[in-house]
Amino acid sequence: MHLYTADYVVTQNDGRDVIEQGAILVQDSKIQCVGHTDMLEIMYPDAPRTDLGRAVIMPGLVNSHTHVPMSLYRGFSDDKALMDWLTQDIFPAEAKLTPEMVETGALFSFAEMIRTGTTACFDMYMHSDAVFRAADKMGIRAVIGENITQFFPNLAFADMPAYRELVAAQAEKWRNHPRLRQAIVPHAPYTTNPDLLRELRALADDHGAIFGMHLAETRAETEGCLKDHGMRPVPYAHSLGLLQPDSTFFHCVTVDEEDISLLAEGRCAVVHNPASNMKLASGVAPVEKMIAGRVDVALGTDGPASNNAQNMFRDMYLASLLHKVDSLSPTACPAALALDMATRGGSAALHDPLIGSLEPGMRADFIALDLTTPNMQPVHHIVSNLVYAATGMENRLTVVDGKVLYQDGKFTTCDYAALCTEIKERAAFFA
Amino acid sequence: MHLYTADYVVTQNDGRDVIEQGAILVQDSKIQCVGHTDMLEIMYPDAPRTDLGRAVIMPGLVNSHTHVPMSLYRGFSDDKALMDWLTQDIFPAEAKLTPEMVETGALFSFAEMIRTGTTACFDMYMHSDAVFRAADKMGIRAVIGENITQFFPNLAFADMPAYRELVAAQAEKWRNHPRLRQAIVPHAPYTTNPDLLRELRALADDHGAIFGMHLAETRAETEGCLKDHGMRPVPYAHSLGLLQPDSTFFHCVTVDEEDISLLAEGRCAVVHNPASNMKLASGVAPVEKMIAGRVDVALGTDGPASNNAQNMFRDMYLASLLHKVDSLSPTACPAALALDMATRGGSAALHDPLIGSLEPGMRADFIALDLTTPNMQPVHHIVSNLVYAATGMENRLTVVDGKVLYQDGKFTTCDYAALCTEIKERAAFFA
Numbered sequence: 001m002h003l004y005t006a007d008y009v010v011t012q013n014d015g016r017d018v019i020e021q022g023a024i025l026v027q028d029s030k031i032q033c034v035g036h037t038d039m040l041e042i043m044y045p046d047a048p049r050t051d052l053g054r055a056v057i058m059p060g061l062v063n064s065h066t067h068v069p070m071s072l073y074r075g076f077s078d079d080k081a082l083m084d085w086l087t088q089d090i091f092p093a094e095a096k097l098t099p100e101m102v103e104t105g106a107l108f109s110f111a112e113m114i115r116t117g118t119t120a121c122f123d124m125y126m127h128s129d130a131v132f133r134a135a136d137k138m139g140i141r142a143v144i145g146e147n148i149t150q151f152f153p154n155l156a157f158a159d160m161p162a163y164r165e166l167v168a169a170q171a172e173k174w175r176n177h178p179r180l181r182q183a184i185v186p187h188a189p190y191t192t193n194p195d196l197l198r199e200l201r202a203l204a205d206d207h208g209a210i211f212g213m214h215l216a217e218t219r220a221e222t223e224g225c226l227k228d229h230g231m232r233p234v235p236y237a238h239s240l241g242l243l244q245p246d247s248t249f250f251h252c253v254t255v256d257e258e259d260i261s262l263l264a265e266g267r268c269a270v271v272h273n274p275a276s277n278m279k280l281a282s283g284v285a286p287v288e289k290m291i292a293g294r295v296d297v298a299l300g301t302d303g304p305a306s307n308n309a310q311n312m313f314r315d316m317y318l319a320s321l322l323h324k325v326d327s328l329s330p331t332a333c334p335a336a337l338a339l340d341m342a343t344r345g346g347s348a349a350l351h352d353p354l355i356g357s358l359e360p361g362m363r364a365d366f367i368a369l370d371l372t373t374p375n376m377q378p379v380h381h382i383v384s385n386l387v388y389a390a391t392g393m394e395n396r397l398t399v400v401d402g403k404v405l406y407q408d409g410k411f412t413t414c415d416y417a418a419l420c421t422e423i424k425e426r427a428a429f430f431a
Numbered sequence: 432m433h434l435y436t437a438d439y440v441v442t443q444n445d446g447r448d449v450i451e452q453g454a455i456l457v458q459d460s461k462i463q464c465v466g467h468t469d470m471l472e473i474m475y476p477d478a479p480r481t482d483l484g485r486a487v488i489m490p491g492l493v494n495s496h497t498h499v500p501m502s503l504y505r506g507f508s509d510d511k512a513l514m515d516w517l518t519q520d521i522f523p524a525e526a527k528l529t530p531e532m533v534e535t536g537a538l539f540s541f542a543e544m545i546r547t548g549t550t551a552c553f554d555m556y557m558h559s560d561a562v563f564r565a566a567d568k569m570g571i572r573a574v575i576g577e578n579i580t581q582f583f584p585n586l587a588f589a590d591m592p593a594y595r596e597l598v599a600a601q602a603e604k605w606r607n608h609p610r611l612r613q614a615i616v617p618h619a620p621y622t623t624n625p626d627l628l629r630e631l632r633a634l635a636d637d638h639g640a641i642f643g644m645h646l647a648e649t650r651a652e653t654e655g656c657l658k659d660h661g662m663r664p665v666p667y668a669h670s671l672g673l674l675q676p677d678s679t680f681f682h683c684v685t686v687d688e689e690d691i692s693l694l695a696e697g698r699c700a701v702v703h704n705p706a707s708n709m710k711l712a713s714g715v716a717p718v719e720k721m722i723a724g725r726v727d728v729a730l731g732t733d734g735p736a737s738n739n740a741q742n743m744f745r746d747m748y749l750a751s752l753l754h755k756v757d758s759l760s761p762t763a764c765p766a767a768l769a770l771d772m773a774t775r776g777g778s779a780a781l782h783d784p785l786i787g788s789l790e791p792g793m794r795a796d797f798i799a800l801d802l803t804t805p806n807m808q809p810v811h812h813i814v815s816n817l818v819y820a821a822t823g824m825e826n827r828l829t830v831v832d833g834k835v836l837y838q839d840g841k842f843t844t845c846d847y848a849a850l851c852t853e854i855k856e857r858a859a860f861f862a
Contacts, residue, residue: 079762109805112805279755308820325715375543378855427811431811
């Protein structure tokens with residue numbers, strides 16, 4: 001067991017308790033106790049202790065939608081119209097990808113996440129075996145899926161039999177892993193067809209995998225879906241039986257009230273990606289309407305080619321500001337809601353009830369932010385400082401499953417300097 | 432003289448040259464030479480040298496609109512409607528302010544700016560003598576003004592004669608200071624009257640001071656101005672002779688094409704404040720239209736009560752994303768434009784032609800960002816990483832007027848630990 005103490009513990013429990021001079025006791029991979037430091041000192045006098053001092057302990061943030069290998073393309077192409085960006089720059093670059101490149105990109109994004117306070121993510125990309133390997137090595141928690149479209153060959157497999165084989169082998173290999181879980185992730189309605197989507201839904205059931213998909217990301221997608229299927233994207237997904245409680249849909253920008261009702265009835269989770277939706281000019285997802293409609297909403301960065309970071313503190317801040325200016329209401333998306341989306345919402349989107357808050361019995365996934373940087377002082381309301389002032393670089397400690405992955409400048413699961421050399425060499429391939 | 436070398440120098444000169452393996456030579460308070468490291472080594476073999484290695488040297492960012500003492504109120508009140516926020520929380524707190532509190536708040540914001548790569552700012556607040564003292568001590572470059580409204584007594588002076596005396600004493604005291612310059616800063620059209628504004632404009636002429644004012648910040652202000660004066664805010668300011676080349680107007684959210692023409696004809700500078708305009712839900716300033724209309728546009732954070740940071744990297748990022756989503760065009764406000772606003776735009780807004788780029792003869796105001804953090808790698812386009820990936824916490828070195836103010840965790844002009852204690856004690860007064 002190990003005791004961590006700090007000036008503040010932000011629990012994100014049901015009461016959203018914030019404990020001044022707080023502590024958490026970790027036993028193996030779980031949290032055993034959360035409370036005032038003086039009480040936990042009495043209860044566990046012999047526990048080894050890390051006193052973080054002027055810091056705030058909080059749940060690790062959950063990045064519920066990303067494409068981690070794309071760190072290779074950070075800053076490779078910006079400020080272009082979506083179709084130019086994809087067809088001129090991103091797709092040609094992706095066609096050159098090897099599993100080795102994907103693994104390096106994934107390792108590097110995981111390093112960025114671990115550095116900036118993210119402890120879990122939901123990833124979808126190509127050559128996902130390499131993403132599994134990278135996540136296993138780095139110690140982060142992840143839901144991982146192999147992106148699939150109807151345009152065969154896909155990058156990592158030639159046809160459906162090869163895809164089924166890939167998915168079955170992954171299910172076999174990673175079943176019962178303490179941190180990693182498989183997802184079945186068709187790319188989007190406009191890159192698949194009804195038969196393929198029905199088959200993938202069945203495959204998720206067969207493997208007990210989470211189901212995820214980009215959905216209703218842009219107005220163009222909605223127009224295309226209406227033209228091709230006579231339905232908006234959400235009713236289309238509903239008509240194929242895709243709206244299930246094990247499902248997570250990414251973006252959901254162009255959803256109306258009927259769409260929201262369908263998502264709520266299906267008990268699906270939705271992931272909001274403010275940075276990506278702003279940078280690619282996709283629009284503004286009706287986050288507060290979805291939440292009012294009883295849809296669980298999480299937060300994601302999207303990939304490093306459209307963000308261009310994997311830093312959830314920035315996305316919490318953006319979410320809060322975007323919805324205020326969009327609704328012309330300064331009371332929209334308050335700090336507490338942004339923090340909820342990045343923690344408790346992540347529990348819903350990753351379909352893991354044991355993450356998202358610091359409580360006895362929950363997984364020991366937490367971080368600790370330094371409160372001695374100028375932007376974090378004074379502390380009138382700690383949650384305000386976390387959402388409106390923190391950059392993410394204040395993070396000093398990242399623990400996943402009870403294991404320290406980063407502390408005060410040192411990564412414990414990678415040779416960071418070697419990884420920097422590797423990403424530079426691999427990225428040079430695309431220059 | 433002193434030679435600074437790094438992997439990249441982003442000059443922000445007319446050609447926006449980026450020099451790989453670049454160097455700048457500083458002589459006293461000015462830049463003497465900028466070029467490739469191997470060339471400058473030959474030219475200045477005996478110059479003492481700081482090799483920053485995997486870093487980017489760039490012009491210090493210019494925060495062209497803020498209220499630095501409000502760091503006292505960081506996180507004090509958020510997520511409220513503008514008038515509730517002002518009348519319930521901010522105005523009552525401000526009524527308690529003493530010059531000592533203002534000085535602490537200003538020192539602390541300057542520390543945050545220096546830490547995160549800002550070398551110059553345009554500040555307006557109350558008890559501005561204390562802001563002058565703080566800026567003088569911290570070594571930052573600043574334009575500083577005493578906020579004035581028609582509601583006497585103002586906090587720092589009882590009536591107009593007292594205000595005139597305060598302003599005259601400031602002019603006398605700070606004239607010829609190498610880094611500090613006085614501004615005359617009426618609060619806004621809706622808190623002043625035509626006679627007062629005409630008198631303040633004349634006072635700026637008398638003292639050779641810069642003139643600055645909040646203008647066209649909200650729709651409510653525009654509606655009120657139409658009702659009270661039969662004109663929109665910009666034509667109203669024009670009718671009083673306020674649109675002059677030494678003038679800088681803050682916000683300009685609700686400006687139309689005629690307003691933009693007037694601002695351009697007056698050769699005024701405008702300061703865009705994306706974080707504040709989003710958080711307070713003021714709306715979206717037509718930045719690209721103003722720039723197309725030949726108005727100089729700079730970037731500001733606004734005060735730490737509405738931002739809640741003094742970190743210009745965040746505001747560059749926000750500016751770029753806000754205009755993309757607002758216009759539904761991913762080509763809006765590209766990275767280079769955001770960087771221009773924060774550097775060259777700041778030169779216009781502070782009316783100092785010797786800041787905003789790294790060129791021979793310019794002031795030695797520059798910063799250096801670490802490129803070894805995960806978010807700053809790989810480097811496909813360095814300006815993309817600066818605008819879309821940097822948090823500001825990567826800054827390792829801040830130099831103003833040739834003097835190092837911050838380097839690798841150490842402030843040279845303040846006892847940072849003592850300042851932290853001071854801000855905590857002063858802020859507790861408002862709890």
